[in-house]
Amino acid sequence: MPTPTPETLVIIGSGPAGWSAATYAARAQLKPLVYEGAITEKNRMSGTLPLGQLALTSEVENYAGYPHGNLTGFLESALPASRREMMAPHAGEGVTGPELMELMRQQAVNFGTRVVTDDILKVDFSKRPFKLYPSEGGVVEAQCVIVATGASANWLGLPSEEHFKNRGVSACAVCDGALPRFRNKPLVVVGGGDSAVEEATYLAKFASKVHLVHRRESLRASKIMASRAHADPKIQIHFNSGLAEVLGDDSHGVSSVRLQSTTTPSQTTTLDVAGVFLAIGHTPNTEFLDGQLSLTPKKYIVWTQHFRTNTSVEGVFAAGDVADDYYRQAISAAGTGCMSALDAERWLAHG
Ligand code: NAP
Numbered sequence: 032m033p034t035p036t037p038e039t040l041v042i043i044g045s046g047p048a049g050w051s052a053a054t055y056a057a058r059a060q061l062k063p064l065v066y067e068g069a070i071t072e073k074n075r076m077s078g079t080l081p082l083g084q085l086a087l088t089s090e091v092e093n094y095a096g097y098p099h100g101n102l103t104g105f106l107e108s109a110l111p112a113s114r115r116e117m118m119a120p121h122a123g124e125g126v127t128g129p130e131l132m133e134l135m136r137q138q139a140v141n142f143g144t145r146v147v148t149d150d151i152l153k154v155d156f157s158k159r160p161f162k163l164y165p166s167e168g169g170v171v172e173a174q175c176v177i178v179a180t181g182a183s184a185n186w187l188g189l190p191s192e193e194h195f196k197n198r199g200v201s202a203c204a205v206c207d208g209a210l211p212r213f214r215n216k217p218l219v220v221v222g223g224g225d226s227a228v229e230e231a232t233y234l235a236k237f238a239s240k241v242h243l244v245h246r247r248e249s250l251r252a253s254k255i256m257a258s259r260a261h262a263d264p265k266i267q268i269h270f271n272s273g274l275a276e277v278l279g280d281d282s283h284g285v286s287s288v289r290l291q292s293t294t295t296p297s298q299t300t301t302l303d304v305a306g307v308f309l310a311i312g313h314t315p316n317t318e319f320l321d322g323q324l325s326l327t328p329k330k331y332i333v334w335t336q337h338f339r340t341n342t343s344v345e346g347v348f349a350a351g352d353v354a355d356d357y358y359r360q361a362i363s364a365a366g367t368g369c370m371s372a373l374d375a376e377r378w379l380a381h382g
Contacts (some may be wrong), residue, residue, distance in 0.1 A: 048351025
């Protein structure tokens with residue numbers, strides 16, 4: 032059997048960086064192939080399903096170009112019915128994360144991007160063409176690769192947290208918050224950043240009360256987000272506190288949590304809650320690279336040239352949160368996605 036011709040450009044990842052890279056690359060006639068990730072329980076649990084972290088959020092208020100307004104008609108005209116069925120019905124005002132990601136995906140597809148719904152499990156960047164190994168088997172060769180695999184939610188690592196995952200412990204309020212087990216019940220959110228505040232504010236719509244537990248004496252979240260949490264009568268903030276243990280039983284799931292003071296460790300408090308939501312930051316999805324690209328001490332891919340998306344391997348570029356532990360915004364991820372496609376195009380043209 033003849034060896035298949037290597038792909039010109041493979042993009043691994045399907046968040047804003049991956050789709051922006053694909054749209055630019057497709058318009059540049061590079062015929063990009065996107066591995067968008069597999070739809071598996073493992074990916075659901077680790078937050079690495081197709082369409083990335085934005086697909087796990089609610090309203091997106093700060094992505095330029097989407098002011099408040101009713102997008103129903105636009106979504107119907109822009110997306111095929113089969114993709115709209117995969118999303119919750121349009122909520123009303125502004126754009127939601129899943130809607131934004133479906134629109135980005137569709138835009139890339141409209142220009143000829145091919146999409147495979149599978150994971151790349153390992154890579155061989157030791158020589159060109161590069162080799163990529165999908166989970167469904169076989170090998171894909173590529174002259175050029177853009178890594179845009181994003182980052183995943185962190186867990187505290189408590190045995191009781193692990194024990195009650197899927198039975199009241201979650202790292203995604205938007206995915207799980209509306210489940211009957213959480214409705215009109217008190218809940219806990221752990222963390223002090225924008226994600227924690229966003230999750231607490233979202234959960235407060237369904238819950239009887241939300242306890243926001245943060246290990247410091249003030250929130251890290253941006254001022255506008257923090258003021259929302261302070262103003263919400265359903266949110267009670269517990270500063271200088273950490274989650275020490277999740278309590279419950281196997282048949283009913285979570286029933287309470289034990290908090291421990293971070294300033295006076297002998298002080299503990301028990302709160303009756305039906306759910307625990309972790310919002311304590313993220314880890315970049317770089318494990319599958321197996322050390323073949325230079326990484327920072329926090330395992331983010333290193334951009335090796337100033338204001339370029341080049342990595343330590345020539346012909347491999349990185350975009351979005353997988354290489355950015357500083358801005359980590361949807362719009363900055365989309366921006367570096369665009370940059371990576373332009374960098375790839377120029378590298379393919381001139382070597
Ligand atoms: P983050 O800003 O890194 O905040 C993580 C929070 O978790 C911090 O408050 C941190 O505490 C706490 N934390 C970390 N490890 C912990 C542990 N082991 N135990 C207890 N607490 C722990 O992460 P993020 O909130 O996910 O936000 C990431 C980025 O996305 C940010 O740039 C943010 O602005 C952006 N974002 C924006 C929006 C929005 O604009 N709507 C929404 C979500 C996220 P310390 O404060 O003590 O470090």
